[in-house]
Amino acid sequence: MSDHTAGCTTSGFTALGPALLFCPADRPDRYHKAAAAADGVILDLEDAVAPGAKASAREALIGSDLDPARTVVRLNPAASAEFDRDLVALARTSYTKVMLAKAETATDLDRLVDLQVIALCESPLGVSNAGALAGHPSVVALMWGAEDLVAALGGSSSRKPDGSYRDFARYARSHVLIAAAGAGKVAYDAVHLNISDDAGLEEEAEDAAASGFAGTVCIHPRQVPIVRAAYHPSAESVAWATDVLAAADGAGNGVFAHRGQMVDEPVLRQARRVLTRASA
Secondary structure: OOHHHHOOEEOOEEOOOOEEEEEEOOOHHHHHHHHHHOOEEEEEOOOOOOHHHHHHHHHHHHOOOOOHHHEEEEEOOOOOHHHHHHHHHHOOOOOOEEEEOOOOOHHHHHHHOOOEEEEEEOOHHHHHOHHHHHHOOOEEEEEEOOHHHHHHOOOOOOEOOOOOEOHHHHHHHHHHHHHHHHOOOEEEEOOOOOOOOHHHHHHHHHHHHHHOOOEEEEOOHHHHHHHHHHHOOOHHHHHHHHHHHHHHHHHOOOOEEEOOEEEOHHHHHHHHHHHHHHHO
């Protein structure tokens, strides 16, 4: 993963920080609390809103006044009847960052050309087409989702009894991350549905950070500090990165050995990434 994932710009997009938080769009009383709690808020017009409440959710969205730089609006799937209504409401706001639910093909994105899109790959076709979605000029990031994916596959659970992901979910997670990086975009990790599983979330977020995800999406404010801590490099990691980069300054160009480790440019890039995340 290239160094741009640490919060720098990608096609004019600035990664919002490691902890994004979903907020139902039909609960305007929670908008500002969610925005204050996290690095970015995702106002959800899709799954978090019952069909009968979608109209009122759009009205609440239109009347909101959150910071557009830190706000994402999750739209209903492009193939749904709700999508057109979402776009009409969105046009009456100042928000330009959107998440497209169940993004599957580049055609789904063609009506979002003036927006910054996080394409949510949560169906078999969407995961399969992650590379094409990442390459679309409107897409600034990818995210993957496990629950819609397992439902589409005809399964009943994305996780094993011990809480770890099943193989199909691990594949989807890795594929979306690599597809995003291949297109020079960032990727966000899926939500951890077990709100009380702090240890599981911490382990998952630490793995996501080490793997190169730009952030993990949360469904409850209590998850935010856990995610933030997981993405912040440990003191040991910072000390290692500082030491390696200092040794590189004295070693000149090319590969060299340092404290029993072979150090070359990929290792130095990892070290720089650690320090960038530490200062973010």
